[in-house]
Each structure stands twice: as C-alpha cells, then as structure tokens.
Amino acid sequence: MRNPINTQSCLPERGRADHIKLRAGLMLFAVLFFADTMFSGCTRLAVLPENSGRDPDRNQDRPNILWLVSEDNSPETIGVYGNPAAHTPHIDRLASGGIVFRHAFSHSPVCAVARSTLLSGIHSPSTGMHQMRSRIAQPPEIEDLFYPTLLRKAGYYTANNSKTDYNLPTPHGRFWDESSDDAHYKNRAEGQPFFAVFNNHDTHESGMFLDVMSSEPVTDPAIVPLPPYHPDTPVMRRSWAHYFDRNRDMDSWVGGKLAELEELGLAENTIIFYYGDHGGVLPRSKRFLYHTGTAVPLVVYFPERWQHLAPLEPGSWSDELVGFADFPPTLLSLIGEPIPEQYQGRAFLGPQAKDPESGKYSEPGKDPESGKHFESGKDPVFLYRDRMVQQYDMQRGVFDGEYRYIRNFMPHRPNGQYIHFPFRMQAMQEWYRVWASGEATPKQSVFWVPQPPEELYHTASDPWEVRNLAGNPAYANKLGELREATRRYMLSYRDAGFIPDDMHQALTGGMTLYEYIRTDAYPLDYLVDLAEKATSRNPEHLPMLIWAMQEDYAPARFWGALGCLVLGYDAMAAKPRLITLLDDEFASVQVMAAEALGRLGDMDLAIAALSNVLDSELENELLYAVNALASLDVPAKYHDELLAKLQRIAYDEERVIRGSFQYSRRTATYLVMKWTEDTYPPIY
Structure with missing residues (x-):
C-alpha cells in the first residue's frame, strides 16, 4: 500500500509523451470525461461538440x-x-x-x-x-x-x-x-x-x-x-x-x-x-x-x-x-x-x-532581530489554529517539508472538545464511543486527553503523525530549530492571537486590530515569552505568573491566570492572587481565574464567578464562561443554579446576545443536554 500522505506520484516525476496532456486544448479530456461518467455511475453529461480550434481569447495578451x-x-x-x-x-x-x-x-x-x-x-x-x-x-x-x-x-x-x-x-x-x-x-x-x-x-x-x-x-x-x-x-x-x-x-x-x-x-x-x-x-x-x-x-x-x-x-x-x-x-x-x-x-x-x-526565491518578511529576510520556498510553512466555532484554543506551528512542530498554548484542553458540527458525523460519535468504553488503543486515546505543550512529528516516516518526538532527546536540535522558527514567525507577523477577543475594543480605541498590533503599545515579545512559560507545565515559572497577574496590561493577567490553570495543584501558592482576579474588568481574565480555582478545589468561588459571567450580553464573554463549564467536571449540586441561565442562553430567542454568530448558544445547549439527559455526547 502506498503511503497515503508523503507519497510518490502514480505518475512519473517528469512528463512523457505518452501521458494525456492538455496542451492542444481539453477536447480529448471532454470525450474521456463523458465516457468515464457513463461507466462510473457519475452524473451523465451531454456529449460536447468539437471545438474546431476556435479561441475567442487568442489575441489576449494575458492569461485567463x-x-x-x-x-x-x-x-x-x-x-x-x-x-x-x-x-x-x-x-x-x-x-x-x-x-x-x-x-x-x-x-x-x-x-x-x-x-x-x-x-x-x-x-x-x-x-x-x-x-x-x-x-x-x-x-x-x-x-x-x-x-x-x-x-x-x-x-x-x-x-x-x-x-x-x-x-x-x-x-x-x-x-x-x-x-x-x-x-x-x-x-x-x-x-x-x-x-x-x-x-x-x-x-x-x-x-x-x-x-x-x-x-x-x-x-x-x-x-x-x-x-x-x-x-x-x-x-x-x-x-x-x-x-x-x-x-x-x-x-x-x-x-x-x-x-x-x-x-x-x-x-x-x-x-x-x-x-x-x-x-x-x-x-x-x-x-x-x-x-x-x-x-x-x-x-x-x-x-x-x-x-x-x-x-x-x-x-x-x-x-x-x-x-x-x-x-x-x-x-x-x-x-x-x-x-x-x-x-x-x-x-x-x-x-x-x-x-x-x-x-x-522572493522574500516575504524580515526577522525582527537580524533584519534579514526569510528565504521563502525553503523556510517552514507557518501554521495556526485558534477558536474553532464555539471552543477556544490556540496553537501555532510550522512544517519544514519533513517535520511538523506544534506549540499548544492551551494544553489544559484536549483536541477532542465538543464542537457541534463534527459530532454530527457518525465517525466522531463512533470514535468517542470506543474511547469512552475503554476500547481505544493509546494512539486512539491521545485525542481525548489534555494536549502536551509541544508536539514534533517526523511526517516523512510517520505520515499520520501519531509518534510525538518532542520529548525524545535525539530530536532536541530539531525541536529547538522549529520552536525558534515558530517564534520568529509570530514576532515578525505581529501575531494578534495573544490578545483575548473581549479586550479588542478597550485596547485598540479607534484603531483596527491590524493597526494596533503594529504599535509599541502591543508588547508582543513579552507576551510570547510569558505565554510559552505559562503553558510549559513547569512549576518553576509560577513566580513569573503571579507577577503577571498584577500587571496593568490585561493580556498579561490573562496569561498569568491561564498558566495557573495549566499547572493545576502546583499553582496553589497563587490562589490569593487568582481570587483578586475574579473582579477583573475583563471576563476572559475572570473566567481563567475561576477555572483555575475550580481545579484547585474551590468550586464554590469558581461557580459563583462563572455564574456572574453568564449574565453578560456579549458573545465572547459568554463563550469563555460556557467553555470553562464544559471543561470543568461541575458537581451535580451546582447544576440547578446554572441550568436556568444556560437554558436562557440556549433557547430564549428574545435574549439579546451581541456578537457575530452566537456560538455560545451551542455550548449552552450541549451543557443543558449533558446535565439533563442520559445520552452523551448530546447530538442535536
């Protein structure tokens, strides 16, 4: 069987005279298309007339x-x-x-x-x-x-x-x-x-x-x-x-x-x-x-x-x-x-x-430190993933033609978060069923558990990318090389992903986000360094996280709180600072602090704070809150307190929710069904 991803073509590397070429027009193609659709069960099209070589654009000096x-x-x-x-x-x-x-x-x-x-x-x-x-x-x-x-x-x-x-x-x-x-x-x-x-x-x-x-x-x-x-x-x-x-x-x-x-x-x-x-x-x-x-x-x-x-x-x-x-x-x-x-x-x-x-090759950008241009066509391809419909996440990475590197900036979340559309596929339901029943192999289970901070795959030999080499000392040099390439792209392109979206309006004033992130008011180098440390699962960085939660710049407080959430019980020393953030001016910071406190065992404080955010009329604030509730294993004794608010978000069409697509309704519906019905995951 051929490798389904990193494969050689079923055609030779160079064209040959006996290949079907489309040089003299696609008339032969049209005939073959008709014949193939006749015998392959595809939709039948009428036989196309011969063109006799006419070309209405023959005098055109530029291609269509x-x-x-x-x-x-x-x-x-x-x-x-x-x-x-x-x-x-x-x-x-x-x-x-x-x-x-x-x-x-x-x-x-x-x-x-x-x-x-x-x-x-x-x-x-x-x-x-x-x-x-x-x-x-x-x-x-x-x-x-x-x-x-x-x-x-x-x-x-x-x-x-x-x-x-x-x-x-x-x-x-x-x-x-x-x-x-x-x-x-x-x-x-x-x-x-x-x-x-x-x-x-x-x-x-x-x-x-x-x-x-x-x-x-x-x-x-x-x-x-x-x-x-x-x-x-x-x-x-x-x-x-x-x-x-x-x-x-x-x-x-x-x-x-x-x-x-x-x-x-x-x-x-x-x-x-x-x-x-x-x-x-x-x-x-x-x-x-x-x-x-x-x-x-x-x-x-x-x-x-x-x-x-x-x-x-x-x-x-x-x-x-x-x-x-x-x-x-x-x-x-x-x-x-x-x-x-x-x-x-x-x-x-x-x-x-x-x-x-x-x-x-022509060159698309400059390294912010050296001023040298990237050699594109040879440099790795930049990759990015953020909120997917109703679920927040953030990943950055590169692919260099042989290796793929992924940096997970929300490693406390699994890849397999509940998203409405993919869970309507029978394949996703089947995969979840096998995993939840304990029948999945280790390779089939990774999708459903929290992500590692970093992933590295030798795609050339591992085309389905299931062997994470990030922790293998033999690949430390490659890991460092692609980690640095990812950081270089984020800095060079002024990556806006380190700003929670409920802060956009307050930070940008009358500017567009495109304009704001290109000003000195956006301390990107600091935020990238902070976010990398916050999501490393290394308790040695806790003092930096506690300091960040006291910063005047709101995105720093967000990443400080998120880092405590990632550390779990290793962040116990940060609990007093997390409690102060429950009154932060931004809901995203409140929610990160509340979820971190929930992980530290103080569920009363966490649920009270998240319940307050559920009263918001802003879509991105509601999304942060329902994401946290979907991630936390909320004890049943809190369900009644939250269900009335979740049902109003999910089903009350007269409720005003100011935002683009109101994805919060989907996660609210998911939580209502999860807590009130026997079937899981709920399909609606």
Missing part, C-alpha cells in the same frame, strides 16, 4: 485564470497522491499535464481563517482574523490589496461562484465584479481576461452527517486505509468509504468545469488551479493543525501558450513549500502586476517567482 476549489479534503483523497481507495480520474488527468504540488498548505485548518489569508496575502493572525468567523474589520488600505480588487484594477473580470466566508464584517461580494451562484466568466466583456473561482460543496463536512449517510457507499470499505488513531470498526470504515464517494462526486464536477472551458474555446488561454480549501473532513483533520487538517491538494495546469510561466515541465511534481499566503502574489506574478510589499507570501509561479539577479 480559473480556480476550481473543493471544500474539506486532504491530498490523500485524490488519486494522483497515491491512495488506492481514491477515484478521481479527471483531476488525475489534469495532473498528468500540469504540476502537482506535494507540499501545499492552507496555514489554518478551517474555512474562514484560511480564506482570509487567501484573500489578503497576509497571515490571519497578522490581521486579527485568526478566530473562526470573527468578522474583524480591516483598514481600507489593506482591503484595497485583496487580490480580487487588484485583479479588477488590472482589467480582469472577476467572478466568484460563490463561497466567500472571509471573516470580515462587510459584505464579501463587493470585492468582485460578480459573486453569486450565477457568477461566471461568460458574463465578461468581449476580449476581457477573466479570473474565476468555482467552489464545490460535495466534500464538505455536512455531507458526512449521520442523517445524510443512509445509502451504502460505492467505495469498498475494506480497501480504505484507516489512520491508526481511528478505531478499525465497521462504522468507521463505512464513514471513510462514504467520504471517498464524496470525492468521486467532486471529481466529476471538476470534469464538467474543464469540459465547459473546452467547449467555449477558452482552454488554450486559461491557467487552471485545482486545490482544496483546507484539510478534512473526518475526525482529527479539519480544525486540527496536523497534516490532515492543513495540507491541501494543489494541481496547476498551464496551456502551451503560457507554459513559459511554469517552473517545471508538464507532468512534474514540485517539492516546494507553498501556502495560501503565496496565492495572491502568485496571481499578480502570472499577470505581470507588481506585488504589494504588505503581502507576507511570495510568488511561486510566473516571472516574479525568483529574483532575476540572484535566482533565489
């Missing part, structure tokens, strides 16, 4: 660019990446005439955060858009750099069909000429070059919910390669088989879009990208910082006319490290436009992909 984007799928679900259970003939044929990227990443493992990086060319923690669906406003000068805006200024017709989800408070469609379910490059002016995005929903997580998985899968459950962290049960195998079926459907959609392009005579002037919007979607992929959550399939096809913009021959594999922050500068490189200096990515295709004098 077409993005075909699938949701929630990792490289291992695409046939060209080597998984024997994958059936994606149309993408595989596109790859045979294009370039396949072995190491492409979304940076974040969830849609809104990944898409905000993709839109802006700036890492989401550097804009403040790092929390899932946080709707953080950006300065006008940054919005002016969003790639659809720059493409429109360059004369391109921009069409988005139709997902946006950019983490912004403003209407997302305004950046495009057209953004709707009807958006299409066919609506452009005659002779106008186009940039068009088509998004496919077939592989989205919702397609794996229990209530839509009634049919038997087409893919044989016996042949799917299960990761070792999933229990090998019939239910889990059936879930994986259904997921491969969803990828079959998505692949047929890709085939239809390519056939349409050929039918319209546009194939010879259009550069085509196929990629996934982040990893997914079965448990421990989407929303998690592992390879299965952040790696995406990426295939780029250049027609013969624009082959000079490609770095490799058709049918080649690229080992270059690329991420979504690199996509906007790459677009501008392909169409011959200048790349804004504010972008933190760099072009990996086109004439600006390499410095014409040195031959080195």
Whole structure:
C-alpha cells in the first residue's frame, strides 16, 4: 500500500509523451470525461461538440485564470497522491499535464481563517482574523490589496461562484465584479481576461452527517486505509468509504468545469488551479493543525501558450513549500502586476517567482532581530489554529517539508472538545464511543486527553503523525530549530492571537486590530515569552505568573491566570492572587481565574464567578464562561443554579446576545443536554 500522505506520484516525476496532456486544448479530456461518467455511475453529461480550434481569447495578451476549489479534503483523497481507495480520474488527468504540488498548505485548518489569508496575502493572525468567523474589520488600505480588487484594477473580470466566508464584517461580494451562484466568466466583456473561482460543496463536512449517510457507499470499505488513531470498526470504515464517494462526486464536477472551458474555446488561454480549501473532513483533520487538517491538494495546469510561466515541465511534481499566503502574489506574478510589499507570501509561479539577479526565491518578511529576510520556498510553512466555532484554543506551528512542530498554548484542553458540527458525523460519535468504553488503543486515546505543550512529528516516516518526538532527546536540535522558527514567525507577523477577543475594543480605541498590533503599545515579545512559560507545565515559572497577574496590561493577567490553570495543584501558592482576579474588568481574565480555582478545589468561588459571567450580553464573554463549564467536571449540586441561565442562553430567542454568530448558544445547549439527559455526547 502506498503511503497515503508523503507519497510518490502514480505518475512519473517528469512528463512523457505518452501521458494525456492538455496542451492542444481539453477536447480529448471532454470525450474521456463523458465516457468515464457513463461507466462510473457519475452524473451523465451531454456529449460536447468539437471545438474546431476556435479561441475567442487568442489575441489576449494575458492569461485567463480559473480556480476550481473543493471544500474539506486532504491530498490523500485524490488519486494522483497515491491512495488506492481514491477515484478521481479527471483531476488525475489534469495532473498528468500540469504540476502537482506535494507540499501545499492552507496555514489554518478551517474555512474562514484560511480564506482570509487567501484573500489578503497576509497571515490571519497578522490581521486579527485568526478566530473562526470573527468578522474583524480591516483598514481600507489593506482591503484595497485583496487580490480580487487588484485583479479588477488590472482589467480582469472577476467572478466568484460563490463561497466567500472571509471573516470580515462587510459584505464579501463587493470585492468582485460578480459573486453569486450565477457568477461566471461568460458574463465578461468581449476580449476581457477573466479570473474565476468555482467552489464545490460535495466534500464538505455536512455531507458526512449521520442523517445524510443512509445509502451504502460505492467505495469498498475494506480497501480504505484507516489512520491508526481511528478505531478499525465497521462504522468507521463505512464513514471513510462514504467520504471517498464524496470525492468521486467532486471529481466529476471538476470534469464538467474543464469540459465547459473546452467547449467555449477558452482552454488554450486559461491557467487552471485545482486545490482544496483546507484539510478534512473526518475526525482529527479539519480544525486540527496536523497534516490532515492543513495540507491541501494543489494541481496547476498551464496551456502551451503560457507554459513559459511554469517552473517545471508538464507532468512534474514540485517539492516546494507553498501556502495560501503565496496565492495572491502568485496571481499578480502570472499577470505581470507588481506585488504589494504588505503581502507576507511570495510568488511561486510566473516571472516574479525568483529574483532575476540572484535566482533565489522572493522574500516575504524580515526577522525582527537580524533584519534579514526569510528565504521563502525553503523556510517552514507557518501554521495556526485558534477558536474553532464555539471552543477556544490556540496553537501555532510550522512544517519544514519533513517535520511538523506544534506549540499548544492551551494544553489544559484536549483536541477532542465538543464542537457541534463534527459530532454530527457518525465517525466522531463512533470514535468517542470506543474511547469512552475503554476500547481505544493509546494512539486512539491521545485525542481525548489534555494536549502536551509541544508536539514534533517526523511526517516523512510517520505520515499520520501519531509518534510525538518532542520529548525524545535525539530530536532536541530539531525541536529547538522549529520552536525558534515558530517564534520568529509570530514576532515578525505581529501575531494578534495573544490578545483575548473581549479586550479588542478597550485596547485598540479607534484603531483596527491590524493597526494596533503594529504599535509599541502591543508588547508582543513579552507576551510570547510569558505565554510559552505559562503553558510549559513547569512549576518553576509560577513566580513569573503571579507577577503577571498584577500587571496593568490585561493580556498579561490573562496569561498569568491561564498558566495557573495549566499547572493545576502546583499553582496553589497563587490562589490569593487568582481570587483578586475574579473582579477583573475583563471576563476572559475572570473566567481563567475561576477555572483555575475550580481545579484547585474551590468550586464554590469558581461557580459563583462563572455564574456572574453568564449574565453578560456579549458573545465572547459568554463563550469563555460556557467553555470553562464544559471543561470543568461541575458537581451535580451546582447544576440547578446554572441550568436556568444556560437554558436562557440556549433557547430564549428574545435574549439579546451581541456578537457575530452566537456560538455560545451551542455550548449552552450541549451543557443543558449533558446535565439533563442520559445520552452523551448530546447530538442535536
């Protein structure tokens, strides 16, 4: 069986004449697409007429660019990446005439955060858009750099069909000429070059919910390669088989879009990208910082006319490290436009992909201490994870092409926190059942227990990333190297993740968060050092934590209290200071102190403080409180006191909750059902 992640292609490394190439147009592809859908059980499309070589854009001096984007799928679900259970003939044929990227990443493992990086060319923690669906406003000068805006200024017709989800408070469609379910490059002016995005929903997580998985899968459950962290049960195998079926459907959609392009005579002037919007979607992929959550399939096809913009021959594999922050500068490189200096990515295709004098890759940022630029394309890819829907968490990390490093800044939480959407999947319910019944192996149990402060995986030999090497002395040098790379990125990009979101308005005044974190008022070096010590589980750092809880700067108090929570009973000496923080001006600090006191055994104080926060009308304050209650093992004697408030949050539609998505209602509902019903985890 091929390695499902770090695999060699089923195609040779270089293109050969006997491969199906898409140089003279995709007419052969259209015929093959029709034949395949006839015999594979996919949706049947009409036979496409021959094009006779017409090309309405033949006099165009710039290429059209077409993005075909699938949701929630990792490289291992695409046939060209080597998984024997994958059936994606149309993408595989596109790859045979294009370039396949072995190491492409979304940076974040969830849609809104990944898409905000993709839109802006700036890492989401550097804009403040790092929390899932946080709707953080950006300065006008940054919005002016969003790639659809720059493409429109360059004369391109921009069409988005139709997902946006950019983490912004403003209407997302305004950046495009057209953004709707009807958006299409066919609506452009005659002779106008186009940039068009088509998004496919077939592989989205919702397609794996229990209530839509009634049919038997087409893919044989016996042949799917299960990761070792999933229990090998019939239910889990059936879930994986259904997921491969969803990828079959998505692949047929890709085939239809390519056939349409050929039918319209546009194939010879259009550069085509196929990629996934982040990893997914079965448990421990989407929303998690592992390879299965952040790696995406990426295939780029250049027609013969624009082959000079490609770095490799058709049918080649690229080992270059690329991420979504690199996509906007790459677009501008392909169409011959200048790349804004504010972008933190760099072009990996086109004439600006390499410095014409040195031959080195273009450079996206500076080391804040040495002033030297990073050598992108060779440096590790920056990775980040924060609040996932209703559950707070914070992780940062890097991948260098061989090793993955993860720094957990909330190690008191397990990865397996209750989040409504994934728990609607039968696979997640099955995994939880096996673990809760004591039947799980050690590798299958790690997901459900508190995280270690650091994780290090040799992904090249451990593709499912289950052997944490962070505590192995033989890997101390690599651990230190990637720890420092992660810190360098956080400092260079002015990472906003160290500020609790209920403090944003008070700290920023009239500025945007993007502007505030670039001022001297944001002591990032100190906060990073404090947060690293607070989450190290080292009692020697307790004096620093006690000192931090007395700071005037509120984020320092938050991290001091969180560090005591992580230490548990080793923080007993900090109890008097924690009690004073129950009256802090910020709910996030109150909640961290209350949860820490609960862990120290003073549940009366903890519950009283959390109950007070439940009276808030602010979404982020409520989220902190219900997160703490979900994490604490709250004794039954406190349930009645809390249930009335939780039920009002969960079910009272007239209650005013000021915030973006009111995710607090989901966790409140979870707690009500957990404390009042027999089934657990509650599925609603």
